[in-house]
Amino acid sequence: MTVRVVGQGVAIRTSGLGKSYGSGDTRVEALADVDLEFGKGRFTAIMGPSGSGKSTLLHCLAGLDRPTAGQVMLGDVDLTRLDEKRLTHLRRDRIGFVFQAFNLVPTLTAMENITLPLDLANRKPDQEWVDKVVTAIGLQDRLHHKPSELSGGQQQRVACARALASRPEVVFADEPTGNLDSRSSADVLGFLHRSVREFGQTVVMVTHDPTAASYADRVVFLADGRLQDELLDPTADTVLDKMKQLDTQEAG
Numbered sequence: 001m002t003v004r005v006v007g008q009g010v011a012i013r014t015s016g017l018g019k020s021y022g023s024g025d026t027r028v029e030a031l032a033d034v035d036l037e038f039g040k041g042r043f044t045a046i047m048g049p050s051g052s053g054k055s056t057l058l059h060c061l062a063g064l065d066r067p068t069a070g071q072v073m074l075g076d077v078d079l080t081r082l083d084e085k086r087l088t089h090l091r092r093d094r095i096g097f098v099f100q101a102f103n104l105v106p107t108l109t110a111m112e113n114i115t116l117p118l119d120l121a122n123r124k125p126d127q128e129w130v131d132k133v134v135t136a137i138g139l140q141d142r143l144h145h146k147p148s149e150l151s152g153g154q155q156q157r158v159a160c161a162r163a164l165a166s167r168p169e170v171v172f173a174d175e176p177t178g179n180l181d182s183r184s185s186a187d188v189l190g191f192l193h194r195s196v197r198e199f200g201q202t203v204v205m206v207t208h209d210p211t212a213a214s215y216a217d218r219v220v221f222l223a224d225g226r227l228q229d230e231l232l233d234p235t236a237d238t239v240l241d242k243m244k245q246l247d248t249q250e251a252g
């Protein structure tokens with residue numbers, strides 16, 4: 001299937017996207033023929049069974065992994081045509097990433113972690129913007145603490161603020177609540193949702209969790225590396241129903 005976006009325009013688009021690993025008998029097709037658009041200022045969740053290609057898709061979209069077929073267009077730039085140096089610059093300047101394991105630098109404070117990507121790029125932070133993001137994560141009294149002095153949920157909110165600090169065109173999040181309890185998950189997802197609603201951020205998130213997916217505007221479902229279906233304005237119940245329906249189809 002092909003999924004197209006109507007609305008404020010497209011932030012990132014794939015066409016004929018494929019990724020395979022290995023060759024001959026051991027060849028694995030992690031993604032095949034994925035045509036997908038992600039709307040600007042929208043929150044999209046990617047779901048699917050284990051091994052269905054969700055992380056591979058996210059990594060190809062974010063320029064962290066190279067597809068073996070097709071295109072990934074961020075605006076008018078085809079990521080698949082960039083050499084390593086240009087791809088590194090593009091990731092640094094135009095993309096934000098939130099990992100399951102937070103990946104904060106332990107020796108730096110929360111605030112230093114948030115501005116680290118800008119410091120590394122020799123870019124002066126837009127202080128008004130950074131203040132706005134920091135206010136939105138709700139950790140003003142924790143900004144001078146090191147990651148070890150913060151809870152998992154607080155650390156992940158710092159990681160989200162770090163991803164947003166450079167005002168990237170897209171924030172990608174790979175199972176951002178995978179290591180969190182339900183209360184901390186709600187804080188992190190609430191922040192991502194707010195960044196879309198209030199700041200017009202584009203967010204693409206991989207998750208296994210129907211409740212997490214219900215914070216998104218749209219859910220796309222993968223199975224065996226292929227796009228299967230999508231759901232608009234999801235609730236945890238409609239996501240769960242769709243997952244069951246896709247499971248039954250696959251079994252049948």
Ligand SMILES: Nc1ncnc2c1ncn2[C@@H]1O[C@H](COP(=O)(O)OP(=O)(O)OP(=O)(O)O)[C@@H](O)[C@H]1O
Pocket residue numbers: 021022028029030048049050051052053054055056057
């Ligand atoms: N580096 C690799 N080398 C070989 N096969 C790989 C590699 N990375 C992923 N795969 C395979 O590609 C397929 C898709 O993997 P991927 O991690 O994208 O799935 P996923 O949906 O994110 O899974 P999970 O939900 O378990 O994280 C799987 O069959 C996986 O074993």
